[in-house]
Amino acid sequence: MMNIKDLTVNIGDKTILKGLNLDVEKGSVHAIMGLNGSGKSTLSKAIVGHYDVTVQSGNIRYNDKEITTMEPEARALEGIFLSFQNPIEIPGVNNAYFLRTALNAKREHEGKKALNAAEFLKAMRTKVEELGMKPEMIQRSLNEGFSGGEKKRNEILQMEMLEPDLIILDEIDSGLDIDALRAVAEGINRMKNGERSFIIITHYSRILDYIDPDYIHVLQDGKIVKTGGAELVKTLEAEGYKGIAESSS
Amino acid sequence: MSAAPLQIRPAELPELFATDSRTKAMLARLNELGIPGNKTEQYKHFGIKPLLAKDYTRIDAQQGEPQISGKVLSICDGVVTGVPKGVAVSFSTDFQADMQHYDALYYLSHLLTPRCIVLTVEEDAAITVVHQLTQEESLTAYRLVVNVAPQVKASFYETFENEESSGSLLLYGLDVSVGRDAALTWVRNQSSSEMSAVVIGSHRYDVAAQGKLTLQTFDLGAGNALHLYKNDLAEQTEANVAHLLFGTGQAHLGNVVNLRHNGRSAKSVHEAKSILKDRATGIFDGLIRVGHDARYTTARQNAKAILLNDNAFMESKPQLEIYTDELEASHGSTTGELDEAALFYLRSRGISLEAARKILILSFVNEMIDAVEDNEEAEAIRAAFDTAYATKEIL
Numbered sequence: 001m002m003n004i005k006d007l008t009v010n011i012g013d014k015t016i017l018k019g020l021n022l023d024v025e026k027g028s029v030h031a032i033m034g035l036n037g038s039g040k041s042t043l044s045k046a047i048v049g050h051y052d053v054t055v056q057s058g059n060i061r062y063n064d065k066e067i068t069t070m071e072p073e074a075r076a077l078e079g080i081f082l083s084f085q086n087p088i089e090i091p092g093v094n095n096a097y098f099l100r101t102a103l104n105a106k107r108e109h110e111g112k113k114a115l116n117a118a119e120f121l122k123a124m125r126t127k128v129e130e131l132g133m134k135p136e137m138i139q140r141s142l143n144e145g146f147s148g149g150e151k152k153r154n155e156i157l158q159m160e161m162l163e164p165d166l167i168i169l170d171e172i173d174s175g176l177d178i179d180a181l182r183a184v185a186e187g188i189n190r191m192k193n194g195e196r197s198f199i200i201i202t203h204y205s206r207i208l209d210y211i212d213p214d215y216i217h218v219l220q221d222g223k224i225v226k227t228g229g230a231e232l233v234k235t236l237e238a239e240g241y242k243g244i245a246e247s248s249s
Numbered sequence: 250m251s252a253a254p255l256q257i258r259p260a261e262l263p264e265l266f267a268t269d270s271r272t273k274a275m276l277a278r279l280n281e282l283g284i285p286g287n288k289t290e291q292y293k294h295f296g297i298k299p300l301l302a303k304d305y306t307r308i309d310a311q312q313g314e315p316q317i318s319g320k321v322l323s324i325c326d327g328v329v330t331g332v333p334k335g336v337a338v339s340f341s342t343d344f345q346a347d348m349q350h351y352d353a354l355y356y357l358s359h360l361l362t363p364r365c366i367v368l369t370v371e372e373d374a375a376i377t378v379v380h381q382l383t384q385e386e387s388l389t390a391y392r393l394v395v396n397v398a399p400q401v402k403a404s405f406y407e408t409f410e411n412e413e414s415s416g417s418l419l420l421y422g423l424d425v426s427v428g429r430d431a432a433l434t435w436v437r438n439q440s441s442s443e444m445s446a447v448v449i450g451s452h453r454y455d456v457a458a459q460g461k462l463t464l465q466t467f468d469l470g471a472g473n474a475l476h477l478y479k480n481d482l483a484e485q486t487e488a489n490v491a492h493l494l495f496g497t498g499q500a501h502l503g504n505v506v507n508l509r510h511n512g513r514s515a516k517s518v519h520e521a522k523s524i525l526k527d528r529a530t531g532i533f534d535g536l537i538r539v540g541h542d543a544r545y546t547t548a549r550q551n552a553k554a555i556l557l558n559d560n561a562f563m564e565s566k567p568q569l570e571i572y573t574d575e576l577e578a579s580h581g582s583t584t585g586e587l588d589e590a591a592l593f594y595l596r597s598r599g600i601s602l603e604a605a606r607k608i609l610i611l612s613f614v615n616e617m618i619d620a621v622e623d624n625e626e627a628e629a630i631r632a633a634f635d636t637a638y639a640t641k642e643i644l
Binding site for chain 2: 048050051071072073076077081082084087088090091092093097098099101102105106109141158162
């Protein structure tokens with residue numbers, strides 16, 4: 001589904017990713033773990049085409065298409081979705097209007113008929129209920145005044161409505177209480193269908209108690225230094241990132 | 250209607266006008282302030298000099314024989330052609346202008362207008378004012394006096410139809426008095442193009458004690474229009490003044506506002522939002538003046554502008570002038586581009602760059618359009634905004 005090869009990425013003058021390689025097969029769940037500053041969020045930004053990052057070398061292929069220089073909206077229409085670590089507040093942009101515009105852009109791209117307001121709202125209300133969100137959030141401005149947990153649930157709501165094929169969750173678990181974490185994890189698990197792939201970026205293992213990853217990758221200084229199965233989490237808990245670094249050097 | 254050549258030359262002005270004491274006083278004020286030029290503070294980004302140096306065919310405002318036309322006051326080339334039912338409309342040759350106005354063209358427009366159109370509103374009313382201009386290369390001058398009686402609630406919706414008046418100048422203005430405990434809402438929805446007459450409006454609003462003024466202005470499109478306001482607030486009055494400006498092409502659009510707290514315990518909120526694209530120029534020059542007798546004033550002023558192109562320009566000048574100690578006052582101004590992070594967020598969900606830009610622009614303007622109380626008028630403004638947004642610059 002996605003192959004990242006020798007990817008070197010700068011943010012400003014600083015090189016953050018230093019020849020990173022990663023293969024993501026269809027239907028697989030990957031967790032990327034690492035210390036602050038190791039390059040986890042930069043990796044997610046590089047995949048979705050964030051304006052902060054400059055690709056110096058290497059490439060990203062997605063479904064056999066070179067996407068390294070694609071516009072962010074084109075990547076999204078191809079099925080890539082990033083759940084932001086800190087979703088931005090946009091006052092004056094109605095949550096439902098925004099999401100309907102995004103969904104209909106995707107449907108148009110796929111040659112499907114646009115949803116009218118009634119059809120869309122019916123679908124959105126169902127998802128809002130499943131995620132335990134307050135119904136009034138449908139008509140509120142996008143993320144404006146939302147708590148941290150509400151913003152994360154709103155990201156999951158967008159994910160469920162847009163039905164992407166590759167889902168990148170950047171610290172989806174940060175700042176969530178246990179109930180919110182469970183609701184978010186249930187939303188993610190609802191999306192698993194054996195076809196869709198996930199990249200879960202996290203500092204901590206607690207989200208992985210709810211979502212079973214196929215692979216754990218440890219990112220250090222801009223490179224993946226260790227890859228293993230779910231058992232790697234236990235090693236990380238026992239030895240910390242320092243221990244992993246020493247054993248892989 | 251009479252037509253005679255006119256060029257506004259200061260030395261010749263006294264000869265143009267009658268010499269009664271009222272006219273003499275206005276002429277003296279005009280001479281004191283001087284005919285505006287490119288260095289005059291309020292006009293320096295408007296390109297006033299060539300406008301006033303030009304030869305126009307002068308169109309004198311005539312009394313005409315207006316028809317009763319529902320709730321519409323229509324003025325075509327300075328002639329009142331329709332008057333609203335139930336509202337007293339008359340013509341006055343001895344209206345006493347405000348002798349403290351800061352704008353020279355306030356006096357010039359009075360001097361060029363021997364008969365002011367006077368509306369007296371003695372019952373709650375909603376009135377539409379339509380300005381129509383049909384002549385090219387002409388100077389039209391007229392003034393409208395509106396008196397809202399005490400305790401009356403009045404709403405005015407002002408629009409312009411001047412698409413076929415290129416090369417012309419409309420010099421008009423309002424002298425509005427809001428009676429004690431009365432409430433006036435004035436909404437100006439002004440769309441213009443390169444083919445529209447240049448409009449200069451020089452206005453005065455006088456709000457009596459406990460009166461309320463809501464002034465909402467919408468300047469949209471590629472034309473040239475500048476409005477200059479002197480708003481006087483007596484004690485315990487409330488003023489909400491809001492401007493939305495969307496300039497395209499080579500537009501020069503602006504509002505110069507002097508909001509004067511003259512009595513105690515008055516509240517004012519003054520907000521301006523501007524969006525400029527192509528090579529458009531926007532002007533916001535807002536002064537809140539809190540006088541010696543205006544203790545316990547609350548005054549808030551805020552101006553925000555978004556530039557969509559490198560060649561667009563915004564002159565934003567928020568000012569406070571305070572002569573008393575006991576008050577709450579604030580002001581601020583920001584000029585910038587569309588938020589890159591917000592644009593990226595929308596694009597990351599598959600929304601195109603152009604659609605994302607429009608969503609963010611609408612989010613910026615919607616608050617002001619939604620604040621228009623009359624839904625039909627709000628939708629008319631929204632439609633005018635959409636038209637201006639969709640218009641491409643003529644190069």
